Amino acid sequence: MTGLQIDGLGFRYGPRVALEDVSFAVAPGQFCALLGPNGAGKSTLFALLTRLMVSRQGRIRVAGFDLAQAPRAALARIGVVFQQPTLDLDLTVRRNLRYFAGLHGLSGRAAAMAIDAALDRLGMLERAGETVRVLNGGHRRRMEIARALIHAPAVLLLDEPTVGLDAASRRAITAHVHDLAAGGMAVLWATHLVDEIGPADQVVVLHRGRVLAQGTAAAIAAGQPLADAFMAMTAGEDA
Amino acid sequence: MSAYATALAAIVSREAMRFVQQRGRFLAALVRPLVWLVVFAAGFRAALGLSIIPPYQTYITYEVYILPGLCGMIQLFNGMQSSLSLVYDQEMGSMRLLLTSPLPRWWLLFSKLLAGVAVSILQVAVFLGIAALTGITVPPWGYLAVLPALLASGLMLGALGLVLSSTIRQLENFAGVMNFVIFPMFFLSSALYPLWRMAESSPLLRDICALNPFTHAVELIRFALYGQLNLTALAWVVGCGALFMAAALWGYDPARAMQRRRPG
Structure with missing residues (x-):
């Protein structure tokens, strides 16, 4: 099995249940919201998927590697874009990316080529020499996505990547990441905004730590707008 | 280059570049010990008489006595400051970025530690240079011999900072670190007064100072500056360093760390 596979994942903060029996899969080439x-x-x-925390319940596999048993092989195949920006503002775009490439064992020409390719893919190559501080929010985010691609991961994780961006930047970034999925990557995109999801995208609805529904956006919407279906689903739980 | 060496080089060069960018931090790191050396020591020279104690072979002025202690102070502040930057990094998320690298966590943390020590040695070198310009010098070979001592003491103090950063979750707590870690460690050590002087006023205080790892870091640096190896101090520094590093790794264990706090 390639892509991302999650089976029976559970997690609690002390007595409070944060996740319960979460299971779903994202195949290569799929954009899963x-x-x-x-x-x-x-x-x-996301903290469990990136091994910032470890759960004893359930299993996570990345490109076939069990995150608990082969964490390094699994992490090497994950690209992450965190919700909060994780950039050194006073360093240039290229410096930031080179630091990340180094963390993944890439240096010298191999790193330079991977960095250029990733920046080019996101249309950011001409900004490589600028310091991050002068970039706008949309460009910073694009740069973080480019960074997540440097080590050619099989799975791309994005945690609410469009938070705080204007409408045009949001649209551009959503389109970029859909392209990446179309290129064969397994993409998991966390969001609470339904307008970032296309009708053919996979959707996993998570509410109070449990999976309420999964399938294509069209199937989950069942004829009505996805937003209404989502509201009905999560509001029904509250009642 | 192996992935380990590549990651180490990346982490050290990032730390160095960030340091160069933050000129204010560099200046503060220098001004602090220089103020002590120039102002404080001048005032105390009259009040404190120092007899000949190893490693010194003649009577020394107070400035000469506190020089190693101030080197230690630079490293102490630097160790705590990189722990502050770790707390800050955790909040900004770049610690997360570091920890998602596919290398063993102990190596990532050790690299981070080494990067901080490299910066602190740079600060000490500049400080010793300025001190030399004002006429406070040590034997020439001492400037070389002190390097391994600074490496050992820097690693020990940096590891202590790591332990603190794994337990401190909020930036404001750095004020607490200042009050409850930096000041007691600095004042209850041999940095400002020799232990025998301390014993004259209070044997209990002397014993506390003798148990303070920072005292041993300072003595290691002091002897090294005169080309001598203080084995007791070295054993303390290495032992405490290993202990702190083990505690830091425990603190950053993913099965344990960050569990009490919800991720952002």
Whole structure:
């Protein structure tokens, strides 16, 4: 099995259950939206997927590697874009990316080529020499996505990557990442905004730590707008 | 180059570049010990008489006595400051970035530690240079011999900073670190007064100073500056360093760390 596979994942903060029996898979070439209101457990799930935290319940496999048993092989195949920016503002775009390439064992010409290719893919190559501080929010985000691609991961994880961006930047970044999925990558995109999801995208609805529904956006919407279906689903839980 | 060496080089060069960018931090790191050396020592020279104690072979002025202690102070502040930057990094998320690298966590943390030590040695070198310009010098070979001592003491103090950063979750707590870690460690050590002087006023205080790892870091640096190896101090510094590093790794264990706090 390639792509991302999650089976029976559970996690609790002390007595409070954050995730319960979460299972779903993202195949290569799929754009999967992890849709959930704030506090649904999306960030906890991302912390587990990136091994910032470890759970004893359930299993995560990345490109066939078990995250608990072969963490290094699994992490090497994950690209992450965190919700909060993780850039050194006073360093140039290229410096930032070179630091990341180094963390993944890439240096010299190999790193330079991978960095150029990733920047080019996101249309950011001409900005490589600028310091991050002068870039606008949309460009910073694009740069973080480029960074996540340097080591050619099989799975790309994005935690609410469009937070704080204007409409045009949001659209551009959403389109870019859809292209990446079309190119064969398994993409998991956490969001609470339904307008970032296309009808053919996979959707996993997460609410209060549990998976409420999964399938294509069209199937989950079932004829009505996806936003209404999502609201009905999560509101129904509250009642 | 192996992936390990590549990651180490990347982490050290990032730290160095960030340091160069933050000129204010560099200046503060220099001004602090220089103020002590020039102002404080001048005032105390009259009040404190120092007899000949190893490694010194003649009577020395107070400035000469506190020079190693101020080198230690630079490293102490630097160690705590890189722990502050770790707390800051955790909040900004770049610690997350570091920890998602596919290398063992102990290596990543050790690299981070080494990067901080490299910066602190740079600061000490500039400080010793300025001190030499004002006429406070040590034997020429001492400037070389002190390097391994600075490496050992820097690693020990940096590891202590790592332990603190794994437990401190908020930036404001750095004020607490200042009050409860830096000041007691600095004042209850042999940095400003020799232990026998301390014993004259209070044997209990002397014993506390003798148990303070920072005292041993300072003595290691002091002897090294005169081309001598203080084995007791070295054993303390290495032992405490290993202990702190083990505690830091425990603190950053993913099965344990960050569990009490919800991720952002």
